[in-house]
Amino acid sequence: MIKPKNVVTIFIILSIIVFIFVKTNSKDNNQNQSSVEYLNPEIGVIYNSVSTTGVVEPQNRLEVKPSISGRIEDILVSEGDRVYKGDVLALMSSTERAALIDAAQSQDEETRKYWEEVYKQTPILSPIVGEVIVRSVEPGQTVTTSDAVLVLSDRLIISAQFDETDVGKVRVNQKAIITLDAYPEVVINGIVNHIAYESELVNNVTIYDVDILPEKIPDFLRSGMSANVEVIENEKNNILIIPQKVLVQQENTFYVNIKDKKNDKVIKREVITGINDGTNIEITSGLNENDLVVLKQAIISKKKNSGSNPFMPSRK
Numbered sequence: 001m002i003k004p005k006n007v008v009t010i011f012i013i014l015s016i017i018v019f020i021f022v023k024t025n026s027k028d029n030n031q032n033q034s035s036v037e038y039l040n041p042e043i044g045v046i047y048n049s050v051s052t053t054g055v056v057e058p059q060n061r062l063e064v065k066p067s068i069s070g071r072i073e074d075i076l077v078s079e080g081d082r083v084y085k086g087d088v089l090a091l092m093s094s095t096e097r098a099a100l101i102d103a104a105q106s107q108d109e110e111t112r113k114y115w116e117e118v119y120k121q122t123p124i125l126s127p128i129v130g131e132v133i134v135r136s137v138e139p140g141q142t143v144t145t146s147d148a149v150l151v152l153s154d155r156l157i158i159s160a161q162f163d164e165t166d167v168g169k170v171r172v173n174q175k176a177i178i179t180l181d182a183y184p185e186v187v188i189n190g191i192v193n194h195i196a197y198e199s200e201l202v203n204n205v206t207i208y209d210v211d212i213l214p215e216k217i218p219d220f221l222r223s224g225m226s227a228n229v230e231v232i233e234n235e236k237n238n239i240l241i242i243p244q245k246v247l248v249q250q251e252n253t254f255y256v257n258i259k260d261k262k263n264d265k266v267i268k269r270e271v272i273t274g275i276n277d278g279t280n281i282e283i284t285s286g287l288n289e290n291d292l293v294v295l296k297q298a299i300i301s302k303k304k305n306s307g308s309n310p311f312m313p314s315r316k
């Protein structure tokens with residue numbers, strides 16, 4: 001017969017075992033709860049583009065050459081100056097006038113002034129509206145009709161080359177984004193101005209020259225600079241977007257996992273998609289900005305003992 005004292009002792013021991021068992025299971029259950037990260041769909045922009053490299057150069061480069069041979073007396077412009085058609089760029093003396101003025105100057109000042117008034121200098125005029133990009137001579141130099149005194153540019157463009165697989169995606173008046181190797185932090189907006197009708201063969205690749213016209217010419221833009229060009233093929237603004245990696249495809253149907261706010265569970269929601277840029281994708285139907293989309297879901301668990309009794313040895 002078991003004594004009352006022993007019964008109490010056995011009851012206490014059993015109570016302790018049950019308590020430890022319950023606490024252990026409760027801890028394991030807590031450690032097996034899901035850790036979920038959510039995100040809200042956002043209103044944003046998605047665009048597809050075609051990229052290439054290019055070089056800054058004049059769209060129309062014009063060398064200004066004198067109509068006579070002789071000596072340059074004065075240059076009235078500097079590199080970077082804006083000139084207009086008919087502006088006097090330089091003054092020069094023909095070979096005969098230069099010889100006559102030099103001879104008169106050796107006599108006296110009055111004689112020199114007389115012949116300078118009688119025998120006027122020959123002006124060199126600007127044939128176009130543009131910018132002076134090269135000043136190749138200085139006063140006192142002798143030039144011939146084959147020498148370029150100045151070089152003018154009507155406007156600077158980026159001359160880009162697209163191969164035949166990409167040129168079909170490029171159209172006149174498309175938007176373009178330009179960055180320069182010399183100023184990588186500066187973004188210049190532009191448009192496609194011209195697509196060559198004739199191709200060239202470069203390293204056995206068929207390419208087409210495409211002129212990209214900057215919307216605004218920055219002061220630091222110089223002919224010969226290397227550029228990176230991104231032509232916008234298509235673009236959508238103010239659209240609902242999510243990261244493409246959260247999208248799940250089953251056959252021809254796309255869906256995302258979202259939080260059901262009624263019962264706080266994760267459920268599947270079918271969506272209809274639009275364009276994507278490889279990172280984000282447009283959602284045209286099935287979601288709104290207030291939905292919580294599952295970005296990442298992980299199960300945090302701890303290795304359990306194989307025995308149900310905490311006092312039993314575990315298997316190895």
